[in-house]
Amino acid sequence: MLTLAKKMQHLVDLIVVKSPVSDKEERVRLNHYVWVTFMMLPITLIAGAYHASVRNYALTFLIVLFSAYLVTTLFLIAKTRKTYLLYFVSNVIFTVLMIYLLYHADFDASMILWLFTYPLGTIFLFGNRIGFMWSCVLLAIVMVFFIWVPHVDHAYDLAFKIRFCFSYLAIAFITSWIEYYRHRYQHESEANREALLAEQSLLKEEIHRRTLLEEELHYLAQTDMLTKLYNRRHFLNCAHKEFIRAKRYGYDLAFALLDVDHFKHINDSLGHPVGDVVLQTxxxxxxxxxxxxxxxxxxxxxxxxxxxxxxNEEKAKEKMEHLRIALSRLRITYAQGIEPLNITASIGVASITSEVQSFEDLYLRADKKLYEAKSAGRNCVR
Structure with missing residues (x-):
């Protein structure tokens, strides 16, 4: 049964999805209508076949008309936005069918029991308010038939009429109550779902914001803001790791220190802002x-x-020499109408040898070579 229900729901979804209606509540009603149609079709076909066999052709015609209309509406769902018209027309035909069954109670008194299906179908389809109203309308018609239609009045005794009315009302009230709470639960679930989606969206935004903030903090933690190069702490960390890796796997590694010649003179004579421009460039x-x-x-x-x-050290000195020459030719513009500034640099280079046991040793060797370059008159590589 569960497998059959799943297959039926899949078929219902295929029909409903073709509807141009976009309102969620209306789509729920449409889903209910298709389900009611599928449940009513076998019942009406069996009832129609039975009444045709007993030659009750008028009732058979109403049943066939009702079944044909239900089947037709399944094809109209994809073409109309006014789906409520389909519901009301089908309900009017169903109401006429119920009244016909009641009118011919003298033919078969048990046919009145079919009226108990009316509140179930209408409330399920129209909701607790409109469905209950339709159910009360049919009950009022039944009471009129009980009082003023002689052959219906004589078909049932007073006790049965009272029991029928109270039973019908009980079914209508219970069905309306169940539909009310189903509708309320559905709305609360939808509201909770939308709130959850909104919260998830805010959470994603917050995660994205924090990720960007972490990336920015990570960048700030390892970057010198003036030159956009690695700062001292991050550079030395990277250098230590690369030194250990080079010693382990035996590949060449060179370390060079560059110092701008007479930079203090630039700061003192032209000002620190100009010195900042020099460092940035x-x-x-x-x-x-x-x-x-x-x-x-x-x-x-x-x-x-x-x-x-x-x-290796020889290749590193060659690279640094090219850099030194290029820097000596570099013209740094720091203000309009003022002659561009020319700078030179002294560079010390050291590389890994068997005598170098740590990065600190490599650093000291490069620093010693830098002082040698300064002592040799600056603007050179040692």
């Missing part, structure tokens, strides 16, 4: 002159450091 230019795999950082003041991977 120097940082950008140095990054453009080395490989992507090389690491460049600012150790402090006007001193930059280079870690050249898979490069």
């Amino acid at each position: 120097l940082g950008e230019y140095c990054v453009s002159q080395v490989r992507d795999t090389d690491i460049v950082g600012r150790l402090g003041g006007e001193e930059l450091a280079f870690l050249l991977l898979h490069v």
Whole structure:
């Protein structure tokens, strides 16, 4: 039964999805209508066949008309937005069918029991308010028949009439109550779902914001804000790791220190803002002159450091010499109408040897070579 119900729901969904109606509540009603149609079709076909066999052709005609209308509406669902018209027309035909059954109670008194299906169908289809109203309308018609239609009045005794009316009302009330709470639960569930989706959206935004903030903090933690190079702490961490890796796997590694010549004179004579422009230009230019795999950082003041991977000392000196010459030709513009500034740099280079046991040893060797370059008159590589 569960498998059959799932297959039926799949078929119902295929019909409902073709409807141009976009309102969620209306789609729920449409879903109910298709389900009622599928449940009523076998019942009406069996009832129609039975009444045709007993030659009750008028009732058979009403049943066939009702069944044909239900089948037709399944094809009209995809073409109309006014689906409520389909519901009301089908309900009017169903109401006429129920009244016909009641009118011919003298033919078969048990046919009145079919009226108990009316509140179930109408409340399920129209909702607790409109469905209950239709149920009360039919009950009022039944009471009129009980009082003023003689052959219906004589078909049932007073006790049966009272029991029928109370039973009918009980079914209508219970069905209306169940539909009310189903509708209320559905609305609460939908509201909770929308609130959850909104909360998830806010959470995603917050996660994205925090991710960006973490990335920004990570960038700030390892970057020198003036030159946009690695700061001292991050550069030295990277250099230590690369030194250990180079010693372990036996590949070449060179370390170079660059110091801008007479930088203090630039700050004192032209001002610190000009000195900042020099450092910014120097940082950008140095990054453009080395490989992507090389690491460049600012150790402090006007001193930059280079870690050249898979490069021996001779090749590193050659690279640094090209950089020194390029820097000596670099013209730094720091103000309009003023002659561009020319700078030079002294560079010390050291590489891994068997005598170098730690990165600190490599650093000291490069620093010693830098002082040798300064002592040799600056603007050179040692």
